[in-house]
Amino acid sequence: MKRQPDDKPTTKRHALHWIALAAVLGCGGTTTFQDTSPIRIAVAPPAPPPEPPPPPKKEVKIRDNRIEIGEKIQFAYDKAEVLSESFAILDELAKVIQENPHVQKISIEGHASDEGEEQHNLILSKARAEAVRAYLVAKGVSADRMSSTGFGEGKPLVANDSPEGREKNRRVEFHITKQEVTKEKVEIDPATGQEKVIEKSSMNEEAAQ
Amino acid sequence: MKYEARLPAARATLIPLSLLAACMLSGCSVSYHARSPEDYKQATRALLESRESTFKQCYEGVIATTPDAAGTVAVQFTLEEKTGKIVSPAALPESTAPEPLRQCVVEGLNGLALDPPDQRKGIATMTFDFARG
Numbered sequence: 001m002k003r004q005p006d007d008k009p010t011t012k013r014h015a016l017h018w019i020a021l022a023a024v025l026g027c028g029g030t031t032t033f034q035d036t037s038p039i040r041i042a043v044a045p046p047a048p049p050p051e052p053p054p055p056p057k058k059e060v061k062i063r064d065n066r067i068e069i070g071e072k073i074q075f076a077y078d079k080a081e082v083l084s085e086s087f088a089i090l091d092e093l094a095k096v097i098q099e100n101p102h103v104q105k106i107s108i109e110g111h112a113s114d115e116g117e118e119q120h121n122l123i124l125s126k127a128r129a130e131a132v133r134a135y136l137v138a139k140g141v142s143a144d145r146m147s148s149t150g151f152g153e154g155k156p157l158v159a160n161d162s163p164e165g166r167e168k169n170r171r172v173e174f175h176i177t178k179q180e181v182t183k184e185k186v187e188i189d190p191a192t193g194q195e196k197v198i199e200k201s202s203m204n205e206e207a208a209q
Numbered sequence: 210m211k212y213e214a215r216l217p218a219a220r221a222t223l224i225p226l227s228l229l230a231a232c233m234l235s236g237c238s239v240s241y242h243a244r245s246p247e248d249y250k251q252a253t254r255a256l257l258e259s260r261e262s263t264f265k266q267c268y269e270g271v272i273a274t275t276p277d278a279a280g281t282v283a284v285q286f287t288l289e290e291k292t293g294k295i296v297s298p299a300a301l302p303e304s305t306a307p308e309p310l311r312q313c314v315v316e317g318l319n320g321l322a323l324d325p326p327d328q329r330k331g332i333a334t335m336t337f338d339f340a341r342g
Binding site: 029030031032033034035036038039040041042043044045046 | 244246247249250253254257258261264265268269272276281327329330331332333334335336337338339340341342
């Protein structure tokens with residue numbers, strides 16, 4: 001079959017019809033698209049971490065002729081070097097001493113277990129007591145108010161026959177050797193029901209060394 | 210000669226008509242949506258946004274173990290013509306979010322379907338941006 005010269009425009013027209021038909025019907029074909037704007041998925045920011053509980057208050061108590069501390073002072077092994085974990089209790093101790101001027105003299109006493117040479121333990125316990133004193137001086141306690149000494153393994157609290165016992169015997173104690181004691185005599189006022197100081201006296205009490 | 214001259218024109222008319230009939234018989238009718246590319250994109254985006262909670266859960270699951278996880282997940286998938294179903298979703302390499310998040314997003318896309326579907330197959334590239342706050 002021979003193509004007639006006037007077929008060309010007709011074919012073109014039909015092709016256009018095809019395209020129009022496909023466009024109207026949308027029949028078949030693929031639509032490709034890309035969304036350049038991201039879909040944002042957000043979640044709440046992390047809650048701030050809860051406030052850490054305040055560290056337990058280090059207990060330092062003045063009891064008659066002693067100062068008791070709530071924990072042991074820790075030293076580097078076989079050295080007269082106070083470990084950082086004991087800084088807090090010593091800071092509290094320094095504060096208590098400064099807040100209680102009636103405590104005039106304190107003896108800082110080092111003790112050791114029976115592990116190792118006796119002489120070595122004696123020297124070490126003295127050095128450790130002195131290290132504590134130096135720390136307290138650095139924290140503002142007057143050097144005149146404190147002395148230090150060591151007893152080595154001579155004054156054990158308990159028998160040195162177990163690790164626990166030996167641990168207990170390695171310690172530093174704080175003894176008040178001089179303090180001002182105030183005595184007050186009171187009576188209840190019958191009119192008001194309130195206490196009334198009728199006599200007050202202060203005296204220095206010095207413990208026997 | 211005269212008959213031969215008219216044959217191409219007749220054929221040209223007959224073919225589109227028969228195709229139209231076939232098209233209608235096979236379900237390709239004007240009741241289907243034939244969206245423009247922009248409308249197709251917006252409808253697909255709306256579909257994904259309607260499942261925000263699914264993708265949020267993906268993110269929450271990942272940040273439970275990796276608190277600083279964030280980034281983008283670019284996905285490509287096909288929307289089946291006539292059913293509107295998302296098929297063959299895949300995370301693209303340009304994604305910056307951690308792998309578990311990419312996987313979860315891809316799994317979340319499976320089974321979603323555009324309603325009403327489109328007559329045309331769609332090949333979509335979409336991006337999710339995961340961030341805290």
